[in-house]
Amino acid sequence: MSTATTTLGLKCRECGTEYKDAPQHVCGNDFAPLEVAYDYDRVKKLMTRDALAKRPFNMWRYGELLPESEPVSGFFTGGTPLVHAKNLGKQLGIARLYLKFDGVCGPSLSFKDRVVAVSIARAKRFGFTTVGCASTGNLANAVAAQAAQAGLKAVILIPKDLEPAKVANTQVYGATLIKIDGHYDDVNRLCAEIANDTKIGIVNVNLRPYYAEGSKSMGFEIAEQLGWRAPDNLVTCMAGGSLINKLSKAFNELDKIGLMLSEVKTKFFGAQAAGCNPITEAIKRGSDLIKPVKAPKTIARSIAIGNPADGYSASRLCLDSGGGGDDVTDPEIVDAMKLLARTEGLFTETAGGVTVGTFLKLVKAGKINKAETTVLCITGQGLKTLDPLLIPGILPDAPIIKPSLSEYRKLAI
Ligand SMILES: Cc1ncc(COP(=O)(O)O)c(C=O)c1O
Ligand SMILES: [Zn+2]
Known part of the structure; x- marks a missing residue:
């Protein structure tokens, strides 16, 4: 599988220490976040305006400046108006x-599909067969949908009281959803422990440097x-x-x-x-x-x-x-x-x-x-x-009328 041949592994945002690509998100020296490094001279040669003009309008057209350039999910992600x-x-x-x-x-249907498309491609490259996330809703939806596209299992943790649509939009894809009795920060802390302990690619924990890009x-x-x-x-x-x-x-x-x-x-x-x-x-x-x-x-x-x-x-x-x-x-x-x-x-x-x-x-x-x-x-x-x-008073009550023209006329619209 070829990838963005323009990336140079990971680099600490604070002390600049370089690391090989790995499911790791903090620097061993100072616990600062790791970021993906790029060979910008090479990007400059490949990502010209002429080259871009020939590519479809979705996020993958900027592959040289992303950690992955070949989607395994989110094939049409991005390209929004x-x-x-x-x-x-x-x-x-x-x-x-x-x-x-x-x-x-x-x-x-949120920008989270962008981060997930990149991290799922990276999860597959690292050999993970299960991906997961700590989510406030949209990330859960994106991971669930794109794990299904990529043929991966998904385990998703959310605070217990998220909107019903966010819950249904996760479970419909077959993801395992776990509701946590706590706030998002509790969910996130638990996910960090899970990422240390198990072989799950948690997109916003151990895959975070790739995800964020x-x-x-x-x-x-x-x-x-x-x-x-x-x-x-x-x-x-x-x-x-x-x-x-x-x-x-x-x-x-x-x-x-x-x-x-x-x-x-x-x-x-x-x-x-x-x-x-x-x-x-x-x-x-x-x-x-x-x-x-x-x-x-x-x-x-x-x-x-x-x-x-x-x-x-x-x-x-x-x-x-x-x-x-x-x-x-x-x-x-x-x-x-x-x-x-x-x-x-x-x-x-x-x-x-x-x-x-x-x-x-x-x-x-x-x-x-x-x-x-x-x-x-x-x-x-x-x-x-x-x-x-849907709270009463926020949107007007729609009148209910008999299917008759006279009733409609009474509304004086
Ligand atoms: C709809 C929406 N917008 C914006 C954000 C903010 O993203 P970030 O955590 O990168 O600040 C989120 C994060 O969950 C989101 O769901
Ligand atoms: Zn460092």
């Missing part, structure tokens, strides 16, 4: 407002869709804080290999729910010191991580790039989901409501320059989190 949000933009007086809509990222594909697509330019402002919701870091890495890598047509100077804005805001709380203090949230409480279950693994680097990125961050309450999340649906015809899950709601707050506070290009990352699909919309 960058929608020009003309209606919402008009309401706010922002002409260049774009939505990266991963609510249609297949096969399981998959998020870059969203950034590569955004830049290419903007005509090889990075946006001036990018707003995305954060859970563990990995995605926002990888979006930044993606823009910098495209710059490094000479594909960008203008300087990369994106201001990154992180969004969280007020009921679980360890990263934005730090950003608002101007600090990178994360105070974990012990008991997250928000309808944005998919991003309710109280002790974010990449919180430090995410807050540093937002502060150092000249961006920032904020958080929104549950009613603000629901209002933002409805606003996005009504203005742009796009239905996002609660996490996307967090992104849009926070963006509105940032605009109101004058923190987004309205003359600039802004991209909002809408990372998941609304059909998966119907629960907060």
Whole structure:
């Protein structure tokens, strides 16, 4: 099996120690995270604009900058639309407002399919026959779907009270689902112990360096869709804080290999729910010191991580790039989901409501320059989190009438 011949094993983010490829995620010297290293000279030769023009529009077109370039699952993952949000933009007086809509990222309808596609390919290469994850919902769906595609067994651990759609969207693929009586951080801790003890490829634990790289594909697509330019402002919701870091890495890598047509100077804005805001709380203090949230409480279950693994680097990125961050309450999340649906015809899950709601707050506070290009990352699909919309009073009661024209006329529509 040939792979991205452009990778050079793993490297410690802090001390730079190099490691051979292995299911390992922390440095033996300092316990800092390991990252995939690339031979950028070689990438530059292979990943030219001409070469890219001949490739299908999905995440695999950027194979030289991913740890794996040959899918064993997620064959059509990525390639999602960058929608020009003309209606919402008009309401706010922002002409260049774009939505990266991963609510249609297949096969399981969130950006998590990107990270899973890469890590499942790597799991197979390492010889794992079972994969697993600690999940707040979307990762569970993606691992379950793609393990089925790759012919692997899946063992998935989630907090016990996730949305029913997230549960069904895991079990339907035949995955073994285990509900943990605790918060996500308890689930994650248990998964770390399982990864030490058994022969399971846990995508966000022992395969994490490979897994995390998959998020870059969203950034590569955004830049290419903007005509090889990075946006001036990018707003995305954060859970563990990995995605926002990888979006930044993606823009910098495209710059490094000479594909960008203008300087990369994106201001990154992180969004969280007020009921679980360890990263934005730090950003608002101007600090990178994360105070974990012990008991997250928000309808944005998919991003309710109280002790974010990449919180430090995410807050540093937002502060150092000249961006920032904020958080929104549950009613603000629901209002933002409805606003996005009504203005742009796009239905996002609660996490996307967090992104849009926070963006509105940032605009109101004058923190987004309205003359600039802004991209909002809408990372998941609304059909998966119907629960907060089904609460009486949130959406109108539809009238029930007899099938008669006179009854219809009485409604005076
Ligand atoms: C829909 C959605 N958006 C965003 C995120 C945040 O990702 P990260 O943990 O990389 O910050 C998640 C994580 O679970 C998610 O499910
Ligand atoms: Zn190290």
